[in-house]
Amino acid sequence: MASLNTYRGGPDERGRFGAYGGRYVAETLMPLVLELECAYAAAKADPGFAAELAYYLEHYVGRPSPLFFAERLTRRWGGAKIFLKREDLNHTGAHKINNTMGQILLARRMGKRRIIAETGAGQHGVATATVCALFDLPCTVYMGATDIERQKPNVLRMKLLGAEVRPVNSGTATLKDALNEALRDWVANVEDTFYIIGTVAGPHPYPAMVRDFQCVIGEEVRSQMLEAQGRLPDTLIACIGGGSNALGLFHPFLDEPAVRIIGVEAAGLGIETGKHAASLTGGSPGVLHGNKTYLLQTADGQILDAHSISAGLDYPGVGPEHAWLYDQKRVEYVAVTDRDALAAFQECTRLEGIIPALESAHALAHAAALAPKLARDNLLVVNLSGRGDKDVDSVAKALGMAL
Amino acid sequence: MSGRITRRFAELKSAGRAALIPYLTCGDPDVETFARLLADLPASGADLVEIGMPFSDPMADGPSIQAAGLRALKCGMSLKQTLAIVRAFRAGDAATPIVLMGYYNPIFIYGVERFLADATSAGVDGLIVVDLPPEHDEELCLPALAAGLDFIRLATPTTDDRRLPAVLKHSSGFVYYVSIAGVTGTKSADARAVAEAVERIRRRSSLPVAVGFGIRTAEQAAAVARSADAAVVGSALVDEVAAHLDAAGKARPDLVAAVLGRVRALAEGVRGARRVPA
Numbered sequence: 001m002a003s004l005n006t007y008r009g010g011p012d013e014r015g016r017f018g019a020y021g022g023r024y025v026a027e028t029l030m031p032l033v034l035e036l037e038c039a040y041a042a043a044k045a046d047p048g049f050a051a052e053l054a055y056y057l058e059h060y061v062g063r064p065s066p067l068f069f070a071e072r073l074t075r076r077w078g079g080a081k082i083f084l085k086r087e088d089l090n091h092t093g094a095h096k097i098n099n100t101m102g103q104i105l106l107a108r109r110m111g112k113r114r115i116i117a118e119t120g121a122g123q124h125g126v127a128t129a130t131v132c133a134l135f136d137l138p139c140t141v142y143m144g145a146t147d148i149e150r151q152k153p154n155v156l157r158m159k160l161l162g163a164e165v166r167p168v169n170s171g172t173a174t175l176k177d178a179l180n181e182a183l184r185d186w187v188a189n190v191e192d193t194f195y196i197i198g199t200v201a202g203p204h205p206y207p208a209m210v211r212d213f214q215c216v217i218g219e220e221v222r223s224q225m226l227e228a229q230g231r232l233p234d235t236l237i238a239c240i241g242g243g244s245n246a247l248g249l250f251h252p253f254l255d256e257p258a259v260r261i262i263g264v265e266a267a268g269l270g271i272e273t274g275k276h277a278a279s280l281t282g283g284s285p286g287v288l289h290g291n292k293t294y295l296l297q298t299a300d301g302q303i304l305d306a307h308s309i310s311a312g313l314d315y316p317g318v319g320p321e322h323a324w325l326y327d328q329k330r331v332e333y334v335a336v337t338d339r340d341a342l343a344a345f346q347e348c349t350r351l352e353g354i355i356p357a358l359e360s361a362h363a364l365a366h367a368a369a370l371a372p373k374l375a376r377d378n379l380l381v382v383n384l385s386g387r388g389d390k391d392v393d394s395v396a397k398a399l400g401m402a403l
Numbered sequence: 404m405s406g407r408i409t410r411r412f413a414e415l416k417s418a419g420r421a422a423l424i425p426y427l428t429c430g431d432p433d434v435e436t437f438a439r440l441l442a443d444l445p446a447s448g449a450d451l452v453e454i455g456m457p458f459s460d461p462m463a464d465g466p467s468i469q470a471a472g473l474r475a476l477k478c479g480m481s482l483k484q485t486l487a488i489v490r491a492f493r494a495g496d497a498a499t500p501i502v503l504m505g506y507y508n509p510i511f512i513y514g515v516e517r518f519l520a521d522a523t524s525a526g527v528d529g530l531i532v533v534d535l536p537p538e539h540d541e542e543l544c545l546p547a548l549a550a551g552l553d554f555i556r557l558a559t560p561t562t563d564d565r566r567l568p569a570v571l572k573h574s575s576g577f578v579y580y581v582s583i584a585g586v587t588g589t590k591s592a593d594a595r596a597v598a599e600a601v602e603r604i605r606r607r608s609s610l611p612v613a614v615g616f617g618i619r620t621a622e623q624a625a626a627v628a629r630s631a632d633a634a635v636v637g638s639a640l641v642d643e644v645a646a647h648l649d650a651a652g653k654a655r656p657d658l659v660a661a662v663l664g665r666v667r668a669l670a671e672g673v674r675g676a677r678r679v680p681a
Binding site for chain 1: 458460476562586589
């Protein structure tokens with residue numbers, strides 16, 4: 001919308017991005033959410049907190065992550081210059097640790113003694129279990145029984161890191177139910193527990209806080225591209241489940257009108273089949289998990305199960321700031337099917353020697369479709385949000401590979 | 404304002420006793436069985452009735468009420484049907500207050516204005532919407548009050564004295580004190596802590612105070628009834644429903660009698676805890 005001075009000003013003091021966001025939680029949690037808001041505001045204003053976070057991001061997470069010019073993909077797709085933001089090279093193999101590191105440092109400041117988290121693909125669970133090991137805090141991770149089955153390596157990693165993984169059998173036994181169960185745990189353990197939410201969703205201040213911790217991605221891309229090419233990128237592409245890696249990349253560029261920004265949802269078997277996870281493309285506004293946003297739901301307001309080959313995108317909602325950016329049309333949102341994501345997964349693996357997470361493969365698939373239509377000097381950044389080691393079993397199964 | 408809730412609490416006050424408020428999930432285990440249960444609740448000792456509006460993702464509820472909601476949704480329960488069931492009940496009972504309890508999303512999707520109009524005309528008296536704290540009053544609470552429905556707010560052990568006035572500000576009908584920090588049907592609070600909390604609310608509000616979460620037995624209900632104005636029992640009754648399903652999940656013939664029997668026992672507990680002679 002041309003009348004806006006900035007797309008980066010949200011949320012308002014009530015946690016809203018336009019009509020979205022807010023704090024739709026039970027009264028038991030309200031005082032905790034308000035306490036968290038104050039504590040985060042204080043930390044944000046404290047240079048000591050920023051310095052501590054910067055220290056751990058550099059020396060423990062391994063930041064900055066490289067911005068890699070993917071020559072072979074560029075040649076294959078025949079158009080824009082493809083750059084990969086290598087979040088897969090972070091410690092634990094995904095962007096998730098940018099956020100868990102920020103939140104655990106905050107939890108320590110607040111004197112919390114127990115950490116809980118939800119996880120879908122297990123990447124956020126692993127990133128949480130990792131920082132809990134580092135800072136010696138007990139950690140409980142809620143994970144849908146269905147997801148435990150398809151992401152076994154991450155379950156084992158969490159257990160080795162000392163976390164307790166609690167299987168969730170309620171509802172549909174996937175990420176949304178894991179989130180419900182984590183909220184129930186929080187309600188029952190209000191005294192000492194800090195809930196590390198893994199994406200830019202949930203009650204205020206989570207969507208803004210997680211975004212802030214992930215913005216390091218976009219800030220690095222800005223300076224890396226300026227250094228490598230002497231100017232800003234032209235196109236940004238990232239996958240969206242809840243949308244934290246995407247918002248981390250996008251947010252620092254929202255006020256650069258020349259930068260085209262595209263979020264890629266999971267179309268699963270195809271939007272028309274109803275078996276997808278594309279809340280913006282195929283959903284409607286509603287209220288779930290503490291915020292108002294786009295959801296997959298029935299005509300009666302019951303939440304539907306999402307479907308995607310990628311467990312990390314398999315969520316029937318999306319962060320409220322994405323909902324707002326969608327309505328504002330500042331960011332384009334598209335959807336990519338399981339099949340196209342699988343093809344891009346293989347292409348990236350064979351051409352660049354980089355096995356991407358299935359989540360990130362959705363962004364790659366859209367880049368593959370778009371790049372040929374763009375000029376040869378178009379600088380296109382794909383957020384390679386995570387590595388795909390965790391997905392090799394799912395991919396082998398989908399491709400019918402045998403040992 | 405229907406005034407049924409206020410009237411009922413006034414009657415009970417002059418009778419010198421607290422209320423029993425049973426909770427059941429609408430359409431659990433099926434529409435017909437639920438309608439029979441609902442019709443006979445008042446005669447079994449229910450002073451007010453709380454009806455759960457099923458939701459796929461009830462984040463404040465424990466396993467019992469989650470399962471009840473899924474049973475109801477499985478047999479096609481919707482908000483529209485919930486209102487139709489209330490309307491049918493109201494045709495035979497003009498006095499017993501009905502409170503709908505649930506989550507915001509189904510109401511938001513139904514449309515707030517349309518929902519309030521339909522709920523009022525169906526004979527609903529009050530609403531409890533778990534995930535709408537006072538910070539979101541303008542979405543449903545204020546329109547509901549304007550439409551003549553009571554908006555019953557939850558106060559919890561984490562609602563401290565600083566926050567309590569905000570929680571009480573637009574509460575009407577009664578205040579629902581959630582006696583534990585936790586989800587429904589998981590643990591029980593001790594009677595003294597509950598009595599203290601009820602007193603804390605009474606110092607700041609003239610509304611009746613109901614207590615719920617974790618009340619399962621007639622003894623617990625009686626203990627609560629000695630300090631509070633009402634005892635809400637949900638999970639224990641929903642468990643009774645679940646215990647009388649056959650292997651296919653269908654209601655056994657003895658389900659209705661068993662659940663109503665449990666309600667009668669709870670009502671005796673509450674009535675036996677008479678605070679002042681009538």
